[in-house]
Amino acid sequence: MIEYEEADALVRPRESEVGGRRIAAHAVPYSGEVGGTPFRFDPLERRLAERRPSGRVAVGPADPAAWERAFARCPAGPVLVGPASPVEEIRGAHVAAAEGAARSGRAVYLLDPVGLPSSSPQRAFVALFAWTPDPGAGGEEALDSMFERAFEKALEAGIPAGGLFPIVPGWTDEPELLEKYLSRLSAAGAVFAAPVPVSDDGDARRILVEARARFEPAAADRFFEKIHHSDWPASIKEGLRLFRTQAARLGLAVLPRRPVGAGEPPDNSAAAARLEERAQELEEDEHRAALLHAAARWIDESGRDLAPVVREGNFAKVFPFGALTAEAEAAFRAVRTR
Known part of the structure; x- marks a missing residue:
């Protein structure tokens, strides 16, 4: 029972x-x-x-x-x-x-x-x-x-x-x-x-x-x-x-699609999703994959729309993972939603 x-x-x-x-x-x-x-x-x-x-x-x-x-x-x-x-x-x-x-x-x-x-x-x-x-x-x-x-x-x-x-x-x-x-x-x-x-x-x-x-x-x-x-x-x-x-x-992605919450900027969500995908692509490099996941977490927790920061060229000033700055900026530019 x-x-x-x-x-x-x-x-x-x-x-x-x-x-x-x-x-x-x-x-x-x-x-x-x-x-x-x-x-x-x-x-x-x-x-x-x-x-x-x-x-x-x-x-x-x-x-x-x-x-x-x-x-x-x-x-x-x-x-x-x-x-x-x-x-x-x-x-x-x-x-x-x-x-x-x-x-x-x-x-x-x-x-x-x-x-x-x-x-x-x-x-x-x-x-x-x-x-x-x-x-x-x-x-x-x-x-x-x-x-x-x-x-x-x-x-x-x-x-x-x-x-x-x-x-x-x-x-x-x-x-x-x-x-x-x-x-x-x-x-x-x-x-x-x-x-x-x-x-x-x-x-x-x-x-x-x-x-x-x-x-x-x-x-x-x-x-x-x-x-x-x-x-x-x-x-x-x-x-x-x-x-x-x-x-x-069969044309199936091997990562789940990432949803977009009403309280998160769409560009932030899309860029974090791309960094998660890069971590999966580089999974054998455990250190870099961990950094990419940490960067995705930082974007999620940033509390602001980062797309304008990227467009204005100021992203490197606020992003704490220096070695990943170019890759993170590229993620924003590749998935810009507006």
Whole structure:
């Protein structure tokens, strides 16, 4: 049995990434890994989360104002809201959190939405649908019918949508699985498919082994060897390469589109997005990639429209990352929105 308990709006300020895009906070409308599929992929923690068949779920308020107040205590920048829950149509916490975030001027990534906000500009939202291993399909990818309908509704509402896919060596990096997943997304109208390398810590690997053994017992021993005795970094790198190659062939971007909040200057948002993209392109240069993400954060938190500063030639006087000044200025000039 699943018990749902009312709770306060839970917004966690956290500097993190989802699918390669920066977030400043994470709103959790439903707290508790209970019900649904036995495992779900958590793109923030980059691991499979185990779900219990019964237990308690804390449900946030269905009042956007409560969420708006919670977001007011967080640093500037885009936020992640979700995942939603099968009871969203009754409880409404996910939509309320999304609308509260948009009211606070935020750009909002919607994780596994069921319902969609209707009272805010749609450009403030991007829908992210995380891959879920399906025990009924031999461990292959599945978006169950509820989330398939939500995917279609997002596109019909003008909200860009796409997938978040875990790269798991020896499982999800198999070419046939990648082809099927990406082709399905492309046919559904997705505009992006972002690969997410899974965490390699001990507990994350243990859960991966348990999940694969549950879904595909015949592959369990081989997968155990791959998980624990292979060159993990090399396998992840090759999985990312295969994914990106196939996504490019289908015309899918490999980073989520970045939404634009009502409270952020559009040029700032577009320039920060370009710096995030450059960080992904240069991911093997970890130091420079980290600087690019820090620069994107500085733009988000600047509190002013920086496009006029760039046009007037004064950007170098205020930008604190000297080595990236030319690249940041180029990002503004390339994406100027007015």
